[in-house]
Amino acid sequence: MSVLKRLTEPKSLETMSPLGSVLVYGALIVWSLVVLFPLYWIAITSLKLPIHVSAGPVYLPYIDFMPSTHAWHYIFYDLGNDTLRPYMNSIVVALVSTVLAMLIGSMAAYALSRLEFAPRLASILLFIFLGGVMIVAVAGFGVPWWIAAVVALAIFLLLARAVGRTMRASLGNGDILFWIISQRILPPVVAALPIYVMFQSLSLLDTRTALIATYTTVNLPIVVWLMYDFFVTIPKDLEESASLDGASRFAIFFGIVLPLARPGLVATGLLVLILAWNEYLLALFLSSANAQTMPVLVAAQNATRGPQWWYMSVLILLMILPVIGLTLLLQRFIAKGLLLGAVKG
Amino acid sequence: MTIVLDRISKSFGQVEVLKTLSLEVNPGEFLVLLGASGSGKTTALRMIAGLESVSSGRIVIGQRDVTNVLPKNRDVAMVFQSYALYPHKTVFDNIAYPLAVRKRPKAEIESSVRDVARQVQLDQLLDRFPRQLSGGQRQRVALARAIVRRPSAFLMDEPLSNLDAKLRGHMRAELKHMQHELGIATIYVTHDQIEAMTLAHRVAILERGVLQQLDTPANIYNRPANLFVAGFIGSPPMNVLEGSLTQGRFECGSGSFGTASTSSGKAVVAGIRPEDGRLTAEGSGHLAGEIYASELIGDHTLVTCRCGDATVTVKADKDFDGAIGQRVGVGFEPRVVHLFDKATGERIS
């Protein structure tokens, strides 16, 4: 009885019982293995010769098998540009779209956190109606899209005031914020088709520009959501003081608010960067040879070199090493960033 | 420069927080807006700054109608309750900010900032960040930032309320001295009547968005315009007794006394400041009551008496020694009695 008690009861509030700590550390080690083993397996597979893979599993380099860099050599030298081009595409697309999404999203989030907006419900309904009419006109009756767009916009501007005057109901900041965030619920595949057609008619298909524009939009809701929470925590006094000191809204935003929101910017930026870096579906729709990004390249190996796992592993490592490096470097910020959004909701 | 508020009002939706406020601040004057929270004093200040829009009325600074001018173009400086220092800038950059956004030459900024910093004794701390400063030092930085560009008016929103009591007294004196030196019109918002009385040339008392009285501190204390001001100014507050007036004589349940007035037949409220009353033996004086509590404050004793339905507090000697429950009388000179109309609350002169 007393032994059992000593095993299961903690000595003080701050420590665990012996049995408890065995279970806890056991669980921690098991889960560490679950996390690490897949990564370890890719790492050693990238150093294996074909024979090491096809002859059944070998586990330990230098003991089970002699590591070789032949796969790395093949990917970098023999394939050369076929690897580097998608890699550069991925880097450019992810970085540029992240910077744009951060800039545009932060500006919107800031405006929503500080100024009051009251868009008229009637104007919005009118806008959606005209948008629908425009699409039917373009798709169903072959009207050139730019004529339809100009006409729709003109009608909207003409009618917006009149409609707004008769129907007074309007939305608030909360509604706009919800509208932007709720874009995240929209499955990208719904938007992918028309975006594909749109870029095709603009001759922008399979360019980095198309991917950058699309990724920027897809990631905007996250930026607006997380940055809104950061901006809300910055005291208004600072901005009011700056405005009395003679600064314009733009000077306040770039000189006072953004520097103060730096932790939030880093966290959100990293998250968005990783999302853009890993994005697959839209790249699949919008790029083929020129603007192909790494996830698409890796996925395409499925068909061409199914069982050639040593090459696959190199490509996967190329994709995940920079991200894991960044994560380890900045993980403190990311956790904070995720939290602000999720916990405060 | 003169600041004129011309019948300005402010509503948030259905709620009217400021009702047709009119006042004029003379050049070099120190005007205090005094009121409890929700009285509209901060709203009024923020309207002058341009941080709140004006629902109706006009604001004129100098000769210029600034009602719809952007805050940055109003040429007023504001000191916030929280000081609103930029945490990512050094003390120097904080003070220099108003000049830097106006794109003044580097050398001019440098010399102005150093001048002002010397004035508020911050010259040793210019490289620090706000988080490395004490409360009093932060306060000085906020002041320096307001002074550095010589605005046409200072606006201060409870600038001393985040300091501890001792420092507050010290900064109060400094503030008054500095305002006198600079000679710039200042509007100062506070809920602290001592700050108001000590700092102001004139005090404007606001309650529920309505101006109650605008006068010098002495007049506000000696001739409160209505019951609200009478109760608001003075600590402990003025004693009030409800009763009626007959040929200048005030009568209530616990006694009667003569006043400076000669009218009659009116429901009135009589007010007597604690320091104007004195305790007398039972049966003498003007009011009869019994001691409810007596508190030794230091240089005097506050004695609270129950006189009928009313409670009357009297300032007594520091060696006053009366037991709770002891029956006493309260007496005073007729001229110290303030009379107010019970229905309107206005002063009867």
Add this chain to the structure above:
Amino acid sequence: MALTSTAGLAAAPAERESIQDWLDRQAGRLFIMPAVVLILGFSIFPLIASAYLALSRFKLAPGGYTLTFIGTLNFRKMLTGSQQFHLLGTFGTITLLGWAIIAGTAVLVAWGTLRYLRSGQVGIVGSIGRLITFATALALAVMFALDLGEGGQLGTIATTLFYVVGGVTLQFVIGLGLALICAKPIRGRSFFRVLFFVPLMVTPVGIAYTFRMLADTAVGPFAPLWRWLGYAQTSWSADAWTARFVVLIGDSWQWIPFIFIVLLAAIESQPRDEVEAAQLDGASGWQIFRDITWPSIAPVAATVVLIRAIEAFKIIDLPNVLTNGGPGIATESLTLHAFIEWRALNLGGSAAVAYMLLFLSTIACVSFFNFVVKPMRGARA
């Protein structure tokens, strides 16, 4: 959009203003415009266009394409016609399990309706919302029952729901467990925290390949184990359910960290003194969890499940790379279904599938928000 800025910094100009001042007054609109325009252009406009596409037939023609309006034909084909097996699944005869699913859902719906009627706050919006939620739930229950019946097969809706419900449940349970463990006074806490966080950052496509390697019964790392068990010759990818589970495991490996990290922070921010008081009162670990920890993290837990579910509905990378949707259509998610239709140049059908996904995920997420997240937040606040 007529955005009206009514903030304190904006009002009608009285003096002559410079362009800078005008810009300053319009700052609000200028700040929010780019975001609104982008979302309108790349989100709302495509949404409307997709709706039109879903109602038409797309055909390549010389020098371009033609779109013919065909009404709801695309949807009818999938719901009742030749493509029904793909979206809804192949219907079998309902077994006991099927009846149990239907009965269980029916009881839940009846309970929900009863509670709503008794709450005394019956309104039009609330009634319509519940009608949609309950009708969808019942329809999905019947669909599952038919798919799981004898001779039945899951369609892409059922498979997607399996990924969402099964995946989120698994991830939540393990994520919560890990968070509870890491909240204990352990050594190397920050090390484990960072380590457990890593999978979240790994490219899903990479995860898919990695798990294909790991799951290989002949040459994968666990091959000796399979040989010993006598499964060396069988391939997991040939069986519908094992294939789905491998996808589920890969997805969970990636997303458990997300739930873990958020719940850990929620647990750590719970009021410390309440826990200590309970410990002094002699409460057991389970009692502390039930009475103090859970109530304080429940709102966050509900929110994190919602966020995870929203993303889970969009799953495509893993099934596409791991199994290519196979065997047959066994692991095909709705997004992959839409993509396959697109690749076959059936753009109308693809848009229709995408819209089915949109309806499903919106109804599910909005219902979850209204009936789970909101009450939990309300209870705490």
